Amino acid sequence: MAGVSRKEIEVKEEELSQHVYSALQAVSCPLVEHLYLQDSSSMVQLLCSPSPLRSEILTWICSRIKPNFPTSKKLPGTGTDPEAVMREMALLGQELMLCRANDLKLTKGEATPLQQLLFLQQLLTVVQDCEEEEEGEDESHLVGELFKSGNLPHLTGMFQPELPQRPADIQKICDEMKSSEQPVEVEAEAEAAEVESVLQATRSELERLQSQCDFLSEAAQAAVFVPSSLRVAACDLQQLMATFSHVFESDLKDLCGREAPGFSADCHVFQRVQQLLLACDTELEMLKEASEASACVTEDVKQLQTRPEYWRGGQKHTLSEKLEELRTRISDYVSVLQS
Template sequence: MAGALKEKQLVRHVYAELQAVSCPLVEGLYLQEADGMLQLLCVPSQHRTDILAWICSSVNPNFANSKTMAVRSSGPDVLTKEIAGLGQELMLCRADDLDLIRGEASPHRQLLFLEQLLTLVPGCKKSAGNRLDQEMLLNELFTDENLPLLTQMLKPTLDPWPAHIKALRMGSKSSLKPSREEAADVAALLQLTQSTLQQLQSQCEFLSSEPQSPGVFSPSSLRVAACDLQLLMATFSHVFETDLRANCSRDAPSFSAEAEVFQRTHRLLLASITELEMLKEVSDASVSMTEEVNQLQTQPYYWSRGEKRKFSDQLEELTRRVQDLFPLLLSLDLGPKNPPNIS
């Protein structure tokens, strides 16, 4: 009873996965009962074979070509063998599990095969229930027919090790002799190089790490300076012979006697430039003075009764006050008889 219930749950799950991946062979069926789904997926029929072929084509696009060849072939089991071969490549079944492909195996085994095959279809959501059964894979790997292959992998008849590694494994020391001889040659070469470097260091006194006092004459410094001077002289001699000798044989250039004219012209031009600069400064000063006068006439600069006033307004105010004060002075006989003319 429990096995039948598990098969019904599994067939519903497989049928739902076929609908989820948009299998065109289950569209429009609208199966609701588990028995109908089992009849569709676990009973041998052409419809079931077409569903398997569609799943294989979705997993491997190259399978469509194999399917066409199988249909054209005269053998009825060619397509079945093609599907079984693909299942073996995917490690889902063996190549001789033709009863599983035909639908003659147990429903539970067929549903597991379909479930595992659907997990490889692009776009299928893989859940924990859709993962491959590890125990089933291990059982498949350690079957009796695969044990010789595993034994051959662990103990191959063709030893892939190189010859010198084989010699080491067998305990032979013959392969170490070239290495020792090579090490001796390298040591001798290093010793010779070290002695040569020491001789060069003894000859080049300026390479010594001991600092020399500046007041002491150094023959090595003089030697270096003499070498540099010799190189410079040799370089100059080469350049003189190749480029300068042809030019040195010419006469000295003669200057024109009319150079005084150019000098006087230059002085006059300088004087003209100076006068123009002075005129420009005078013009700038005139413009500045005009602006100052305009500002005095138009802008308030003088304080009177708590506010700034323009110069013209201030002058008018002063004139008015003088004219108002003059009659008062006449009445007191303190001022002149004629009023002042303020303009």
């Protein structure tokens, strides 16, 4: 791993081995009860080196997570197939989203100690969660037993006990205390009414100020999209992808055990989208201006057709009337020529 020395990796492996070994003891794994390991190197050797004991420990962990583990794949005269068990472990890890189905190095003990310890730590976390769920189910069973129909009368008596009547002197003291508390209650009610009136006045003043602030309206708060904002967002996205690829290659690749996700380094896609959006924005502006110009032309034509502008016989006539007059004169002229 780039930037991390071998010494730091060994220290991390020792810490993880101690944590995993303690977790195995915490979940009462019978395979480590009589080992009494104290040295971190011995724990790393036990948990990360291929051995029958390591395989049994991993099988025990998987059986606590999945009760029907391992599957009954047998070889003639040899019992359970070790290779098949390793594949089942990898499949269980894939179901838990801890590894891939073909990551057999993790189950066989051939991966790096750090990867194996992280895998074991995550499996033991799942085991602890399963045990907590089982304890919760046991508690639910106890609650169900407590609230059986035969126990309801006793529970009713516990929640609604019958107390003896208070003596007369105690009752007198309680009445005096209630009478002394009444003025205090009156003062509290008056104070609450005063606070409520102040709050109402404050709310009215805030509403008045808000009505005078135009920039607080929803229209003013709406974000305005501009092409430059798209350009900035595209540049930020490209930088984030490049940074993630660099961090993955330098720090995360060895831990994840897989190749970095492929990000396209082509920026022309964002440039093309930005150019298309600019062209679309320009076309929309042109359409808007064309619509406004068409409306103006329509209005001018309407005025030419309806507004008197042409003189005849001492009076002004509209264009349509003048055209009708010309049409009539031409028709009369044609009739005279034909006759």
